[in-house]
Amino acid sequence: MHKEQRRLYRDRTLGAEQEAAWNAAWAERMTGWRRKRIYDGLHRVFRAFWERTGLKRSSAYTESDIDDWCRTIETISELRNLLVHGENLVSQRLGDLVADQPWLGMQHTAGQILEVSLLDIMIVERFFTDLIMQINDSLMELAAGGKPIMKMGLDEAAKGKEA
Known part of the structure; x- marks a missing residue:
């Protein structure tokens, strides 16, 4: 389910592009989680x-x-x-x-x-x-x-x- 996110997390220290990809994926996951948990x-x-x-x-x-x-x-x-x-x-x-x-x-x-x-x-x-x-x-x-x-x-x- 979160295979891609685990890969992004693992690769986040390889460069600015990878760190940005990880940050974007994490922000998207957190937004989705908050929405599901509150009023969705x-x-x-x-x-x-x-x-x-x-x-x-x-x-x-x-x-x-x-x-x-x-x-x-x-x-x-x-x-x-x-x-x-x-x-x-x-x-x-x-x-x-x-x-x-x-x-x-x-x-x-x-x-x-x-x-x-x-x-x-x-x-x-x-x-x-x-x-x-x-x-x-x-x-x-x-x-x-x-x-x-x-x-x-x-x-x-x-x-x-x-x-």
Whole structure:
């Protein structure tokens, strides 16, 4: 698995080029390790939570679903990771995630300077506000035996008028 890195480590003292190759390989490995250990799997944790609790997309949401929400969490996690670790450039991963979700509204291209705009912050805030509402609506519908909450409220109001 790390055969190439062991070779680079062993050869690092042979010259400046070998030392630079070792340093680059080590930095890449450390970045990957930190990412895996911190927030890289947050979208998987959310999916596991969603599935284990038996939640379903509430009837109030028709344009997105768990796959979309997990992808957005993955995007926000990658952006957060880059910021926390002092990266100056947009990673290929963040660029790909943003390109795959044009409706999200973020504008990050791989290799460009990483700048977080007020719009980015607003998008993150709105997403998590909506996600909390989605979870709440889903929990209410689960508790109501799968009946749509909004429809139930309207049905109850209509029943009251008939009486």
